[in-house]
Amino acid sequence: MLHFQTWKIIGVVLTCLLGVVFALPNLFSKETVEAWPDWLPKRQLSLGLDLRGGAHLLLAMDVNDVRKDWLESIREDARRRLRDARIGFTGLGIQGNAVVVRLAQPDQADAAMRELRNLIQPIGNALLGSVGDDISVQRGSEPGLIILQPTEAGLQQRISNAVSASIETVRRRIDTLGTSEASVVRQGSDRILVQFPGLQDTTQLKALIGETARLSFHEVHPSISGFEAQSSRPPPGYRIYPSADEDGFVYLLRETPVVRGDQLVDAQPGFDQRTNEPIITFRFNQSGARAFGRFTQENVGRPFAIVLDDKVLSAPVIREPILGGSGQI
Incomplete structure (x- = not known):
């Protein structure tokens, strides 16, 4: 026993x-x-989808849209560069997967090549350094013909950046449903996997993810903080916006934006080559560049707010006027 x-x-x-x-x-x-x-x-x-059931969505990036938007951005940047350098052209358009420039005076080809090569951005990161260029700028088969074409590595980096930005946007939106169990991860090079255990009706989730992101740039009130405005009525034309970090911080911003998201041609994450700090480079269209240039010229030393879906992502201080239609934050 x-x-x-x-x-x-x-x-x-x-x-x-x-x-x-x-x-x-x-x-x-x-x-x-x-x-x-x-x-x-x-x-x-926390039970997974296999035990609890729920929503399983696979989102795919539209590569053709990414390529199309980039080619349009290259075309407008090339137009601005050539005009600023007073180099005339008789043709500037998208042909296939390239932007083709036809100069009015072929003998200005060298000057045009120098200007257009300024559009090239290195590919890489702070750890590996530059591993190539995002755009190739080459002479065409005829005198005065210049071809700007995105490289395959440049396109892949652009898709990767777009997926990363989309993941953050999707994650922020799902967080509004009040759950910590949802999973938003990258799958492959151009897809996003969303898993939401316990959710049976996916109508609200699909509607939330499918909303167009609203990005805008706003003026911060020069003397009244968001907390002060909470204890009284905000001044006319101003509104209180919460921080996207959910830290309880609020901002008092002018409700009418300085620049709207539809005036933003491009925005890409990257690293500052001098400090290795993460940055976002951005470019506006012509109307956005004028509005933002005028605003930054009049408000040096003051902050402005970057707002996504009515939440403040950041409020950097304007160090100097941004007059060229592009910059970094």
């Missing part, structure tokens, strides 16, 4: 009891568990 020492029996029983106590919250609803006293365990096991 087997005989166990008393202390061993007590130890096994206590271990089993502890296991039952810590597993107990899984037998009750979340609302019931939250009403328990603080000294009782409340952590519940």
Whole structure:
């Protein structure tokens, strides 16, 4: 007959009891568990899609749209560069996967090549350094013909940046549903996997993800903080916006934006080559460049707010006028 020492029996029983106590919250609803006293365990096991069911969405990046938008951006940047350098052209348009420039005077080809090569951006990161260029600028088969073409590496980096930005946007929107169990991850080079355990009706989720992101640039009130405005009525024309970081911080911004998102031609994450700090480079169209240039010229030393979906992403200080229609933050 087997005989166990008393202390061993007590130890096994206590271990089993502890296991039952810590597993107990899984037998009750979340609302019931939250009403328990603080000294009782409340952590519940998060069941995955295989056990609990839920929503499983796979989002794909439209590569053709990314390429089309980039070619249009290159075309407008080339137009601005040549006009600023007073180099005439008789043709400037998109042909296939390239932007083709036809100069009015072929003998200005060298000067035009120098200007257009300023559009080239290195590909890489702060760790690896530059590993190539995003655009190739070459002479065409005829005199006065110049071809600007995105490189394959440049296109892949642009797609990767777009996916990264989309992941953050999707994650912020899903967080508004009030759950910590949802998963938003990259799958492959151009897809995003969204998993939402326990969600049976995906209508709201699809509508939330499918909304067009609203990006805008706003003036920050020069003397009244967001907290001060909360205790009284905001001045006419101003509105209180929460921080996207959900840290409780609020900003008092002019409701009418300085520049709207549809005036933004391009925005890409990157690294400052001098400080290795993360930055975002951006470019506006002609009307956006004029409005932003005028605003930054009149407000040097003051902050402006970058707002996405009515939440403030950041409020950097204007160090100097940004007059060229592009910059970095």
